[in-house]
Amino acid sequence: MKKNIKNYNLDELKEEIKSLGEKPYRAEQIFKWLYVDNISSFSEMTNLSLDLRKKLDENYSLNSFKIEKKFKSIDGTIKYLFNVQDEEQNMIESVLMSYHHGYTICVSSQIGCKMGCKFCASTGIKFGRNLESSEIIQQLLEIEKDAKVKISNIVFMGIGEPLDNYENVMNSIRIINNPKGLNIGARHISISTSGIVPKIYQLANENMQCTLSISLHSSNNKKRSEMMPINDVYPIEELIKACEYYIKKTNKRISFEYALAKDNNDNLNDAKDLVKLLKGMLAHVNLIPINKIKDGKYTKSSNENIIKFRDYLNDCGIVATIRRELGSDINAACGQLRRQNMRK
Numbered sequence: 001m002k003k004n005i006k007n008y009n010l011d012e013l014k015e016e017i018k019s020l021g022e023k024p025y026r027a028e029q030i031f032k033w034l035y036v037d038n039i040s041s042f043s044e045m046t047n048l049s050l051d052l053r054k055k056l057d058e059n060y061s062l063n064s065f066k067i068e069k070k071f072k073s074i075d076g077t078i079k080y081l082f083n084v085q086d087e088e089q090n091m092i093e094s095v096l097m098s099y100h101h102g103y104t105i106c107v108s109s110q111i112g113c114k115m116g117c118k119f120c121a122s123t124g125i126k127f128g129r130n131l132e133s134s135e136i137i138q139q140l141l142e143i144e145k146d147a148k149v150k151i152s153n154i155v156f157m158g159i160g161e162p163l164d165n166y167e168n169v170m171n172s173i174r175i176i177n178n179p180k181g182l183n184i185g186a187r188h189i190s191i192s193t194s195g196i197v198p199k200i201y202q203l204a205n206e207n208m209q210c211t212l213s214i215s216l217h218s219s220n221n222k223k224r225s226e227m228m229p230i231n232d233v234y235p236i237e238e239l240i241k242a243c244e245y246y247i248k249k250t251n252k253r254i255s256f257e258y259a260l261a262k263d264n265n266d267n268l269n270d271a272k273d274l275v276k277l278l279k280g281m282l283a284h285v286n287l288i289p290i291n292k293i294k295d296g297k298y299t300k301s302s303n304e305n306i307i308k309f310r311d312y313l314n315d316c317g318i319v320a321t322i323r324r325e326l327g328s329d330i331n332a333a334c335g336q337l338r339r340q341n342m343r344k
């Protein structure tokens, strides 16, 4: 089977091109066609010889997705359900959000997810496979083409656990970072994890300036294990140790995600435990009103409670903000569209 050309970072692509008997600078030209011009066939690479275009076509593939569904929210958020056009006709979701500082894309990293968080829409659906680097990047390229925008920020908060697909995610970031291509700096890329501790250490040692988000959701092991089975493998103490290492190594602030569920993790005692856990850390807390999934047991906290929770954290010196709910009218949250589509 032909390998997708968008799986190669620039150094790897140079090696590939050399093996075809061509000069390595050709790789830079190809890179520009792929990521700046966003072309969809090798024949469009008009500054390459016909012979090289033919060789590329014979040896490599270029993926494209089919837009299966697209929803536009009144707040400008656009949610895409893509058919990745593989053998299984797998579907993934990506979301385009518009902020005053530019466009952010929320990308998926896997077909489904193995983590089994109880509040998440991907739970209960069979895990498919890891996405290739090319498929992670393709989400961005398809959206830039369709919405006619230039994306400036990426968050790995779509379907899947990015640190469970570590190599492909890292390579996609290397490609996305490259100034000769998409040129999106690591500072504009966030990776969100349910807390795979060994991979957090590995990420810390990469020397990459990505923002790390930790899906914490509770500072109590019993409660967190109920919400997130991964906590039985890597309990809170180990997770926090890994976060401290990440901060020390990268000098970057960590963002802790905390989805507030009514009568579960949203009372003042929970806030107190959270303060104790994070006090003194270079951290920020992102409070998310939980999105109730179909048949799920967790429901959204009241606005009043959410504000109280935030104010308590802020009063105790922990920076906390409430995440704006974008696109809730279009099922933009957390795998809900894919789930809905699979039920049909």
Ligand code: SAH
Pocket: 115, 117, 119, 120, 121, 156, 157, 158, 159, 160, 161, 162, 192, 193, 194, 195, 213, 214, 215, 257, 259, 288, 289, 290, 291, 292, 293, 333, 334
């Ligand atoms: N697997 C990664 C990234 C994908 S989920 C992770 O766990 O971080 C992205 C974020 O959405 C995580 O913080 C996750 O906990 C949160 N999330 C998932 N389902 C949700 C729901 N129904 N309501 C609110 N947040 C949810």
